[in-house]
Amino acid sequence: MRIVLASGSPRRRKLIKLLGLPYRIEIPKIDEKITGTPESIVISLARKKAMAVNYGEEEIIVAADTVVSIENKVLGKPDNFEEAYDILKLLSGNWHQVYTGVFVITNFESFGFFEKTYVKFRDIPDEFIRYYIASGNPFDKAGGYGIQEVGGLFVEKIVGDYYNVVGLPISRLWFELYSRGYIRYDGGATRKTFESRS
Template identity: 40%
Template sequence: MHIILASASPRRRELIRQIHWEADIEPGHFPEVTDEDEALAFIRKEGLETAFAPFSHTDLVCAVNAFGKAKDAAARKGDALPVVGADTTVVLEGRVLGKPKDKEDAFSMLLSLSGRTHVVKTGMAILYRGKTSLSVTATEVTFRSLSEEEIRKYIETGEPMDKAGAYGIQGIGTLLVDTISGSYDNVVGLPLTVLYEKVNEIVG
């Protein structure tokens, strides 16, 4: 399968290679929404209420960002090939955690996740020849109880700073995790089985 991947993420690129698909990389430039209010404002502005109606309020941020990235990439590259946009968020007790603003924000996020279960959600949008497929995949992740020293040492590696929830499960952040329930690929940033099914569905 040949797709256009609307992402600059090396992690998503590696996941695509894992299933032996070919991807043209065309990062989608979209001013990401960070909360439900911004997501709803975008949906109303674009007249997409029906398309996004199935999603819960904590799904909307990643679903809107995935769609925005895919739409931007398709505007430049066309949609003769499936255009895939994705966005991953971390949700803790109904609160969406995006990428940390600075080290202290990362510390606050990781401390709040310590010893608790959160949900990683990846919104995915696929645009193909005028058709749109939207989905959100969820995985439960439970952290070990972390000491403040552990958290600060992890932050000093630099790994948390560009990742939702301030950790990367495919890197050193795997040591923070006790258990996961659901798709591991989803926590990395792209649920491969869902991608496979949705692309084949939209292509027909």
């Protein structure tokens, strides 16, 4: 049994390793422009990514999507300096929510779920916001910051799964796969090989 991570995100590649399962990467190409609630957006886009890649008999596809939400606004990746600036100004001194949706496809079933993490930013001085944007860090990240790098300096408090903010709620993903029988620690067969024998 092998995981196919449908993602071009270097952060998700690092996190998927924590499962300790064999995996390979496929990069999905999809149009990410949709509207809706944060929950529905992240699950729909994760599903779209999962459905955009090919997989074989013994493989489990995993795809994810992350957005930031504040005051009923859903924020993706900023396209330019002004957008990054506006987003970081909005996040400065406030709580926001980070949603990551995950979609899984196996030979038996497909399912999706999301995790929500609450993040509180300190007041970020204007000069630091400009300096941070000039570093280029915001542009490939939802909400224009990366908690795992310099953006971690903005974070005063966090409630929920840290890895969910980075882009993959690895504990929930493990739980969903384990409780459905796709992961075994007793040397027994995983669900796929077990069921195909019976």
